[in-house]
Amino acid sequence: MNFESFSAFLAMGGHGPYVWSCYGLTLAVLLFNGLAPGRRQRRFLREQRARQRRQEQPQEQA
Amino acid sequence: MKVPAPLVRLWHRLGSPRWFFETTAPWLPWLLGFGVVLLGAGAFWGLALAPADYLQGNSFRIIYVHVPAAILAQSCYMLMGTCGVVLLVWRMKLADMVLEAAAPIGASFTALALVTGAVWGKPTWGTWWAWDARVTSMLILLFLYLGIIGLRQALARPEAAGRACAILAIVGLVNIPIIKYSVDWWLTLHQPSTFKLTEKPAMPPSMWIPLLLSVLGFYALFIWSVLQSTRVVVLERERRTAWVQNFAAEQGSKA
Numbered sequence: 001m002n003f004e005s006f007s008a009f010l011a012m013g014g015h016g017p018y019v020w021s022c023y024g025l026t027l028a029v030l031l032f033n034g035l036a037p038g039r040r041q042r043r044f045l046r047e048q049r050a051r052q053r054r055q056e057q058p059q060e061q062a
Numbered sequence: 063m064k065v066p067a068p069l070v071r072l073w074h075r076l077g078s079p080r081w082f083f084e085t086t087a088p089w090l091p092w093l094l095g096f097g098v099v100l101l102g103a104g105a106f107w108g109l110a111l112a113p114a115d116y117l118q119g120n121s122f123r124i125i126y127v128h129v130p131a132a133i134l135a136q137s138c139y140m141l142m143g144t145c146g147v148v149l150l151v152w153r154m155k156l157a158d159m160v161l162e163a164a165a166p167i168g169a170s171f172t173a174l175a176l177v178t179g180a181v182w183g184k185p186t187w188g189t190w191w192a193w194d195a196r197v198t199s200m201l202i203l204l205f206l207y208l209g210i211i212g213l214r215q216a217l218a219r220p221e222a223a224g225r226a227c228a229i230l231a232i233v234g235l236v237n238i239p240i241i242k243y244s245v246d247w248w249l250t251l252h253q254p255s256t257f258k259l260t261e262k263p264a265m266p267p268s269m270w271i272p273l274l275l276s277v278l279g280f281y282a283l284f285i286w287s288v289l290q291s292t293r294v295v296v297l298e299r300e301r302r303t304a305w306v307q308n309f310a311a312e313q314g315s316k317a
Contacts, residue, residue: 012123023109037293
């Protein structure tokens with residue numbers, strides 16, 4: 001461990017705000033990229049089922 | 063030149079978006095798992111265990127997110143340039159789908175590299191921004207990504223949009239070697255690359271091993287995101303096919 005205490009770890013020798021904002025932003029970007037397709041897929045499937053119901057196709061019961 | 067038979071088979075299968083959709087489904091949890099473990103280990107090691115830099119102090123720990131973001135920004139663009147060639151030469155639909163899915167992800171990594179670079183620059187260079195060769199060429203990369211995204215939205219006919227995006231992606235490839243060599247060709251503030259293929263890193267292993275781990279973790283999470291996103295594009299564009307309609311109905315009966 002490079003730091004003497006947890007508060008020293010958070011402070012990063014005065015560079016805390018720079019370091020932690022970069023890591024927070026990275027986490028936000030990675031989460032968004034990973035979770036956005038799932039939301040878009042669920043929305044697509046919902047709309048697709050509605051389209052298929054309108055066409056009254058038998059796949060509905062599959 | 064004789065191409066091995068399994069490669070030929072793979073090439074033909076890539077022509078089928080349905081094959082892609084069904085094959086990649088089991089890969090997703092593994093990619094997420096590898097990504098979280100590798101990046102988690104790299105970030106913890108880099109933040110808590112690695113020694114502080116003798117010049118920059120603790121601000122250098124930004125390297126463990128800045129460098130992977132910048133590497134992925136360029137890898138993603140090279141993937142898109144390759145897809146552009148495949149689309150124009152072989153008319154492979156899947157290449158266009160990857161091109162659409164990867165563009166916003168590449169743009170996000172480029173923006174992340176620029177912003178983390180600016181935040182790192184403040185305590186290190188004394189300024190948020192410098193019109194430095196490396197920084198400027200990365201900004202051009204961001205504009206290329208935004209241009210490709212905008213072009214697709216501006217053109218109504220999907221086929222014309224795909225070809226235009228492919229051409230822009232290929233033309234923009236000239237920027238990649240400019241980014242890479244910008245630190246060698248021009249006098250710049252930006253420090254030279256940490257990893258070179260031909261030399262050992264100038265950093266001690268306690269600093270570069272965590273960087274390697276977080277780069278690999280970023281790759282896994284990038285592939286995870288691009289695959290997921292491409293799968294949605296496959297569903298949207300193939301929505302009139304029977305297999306997508308069956309898939310939608312099956313998912314509906316599960317929910």
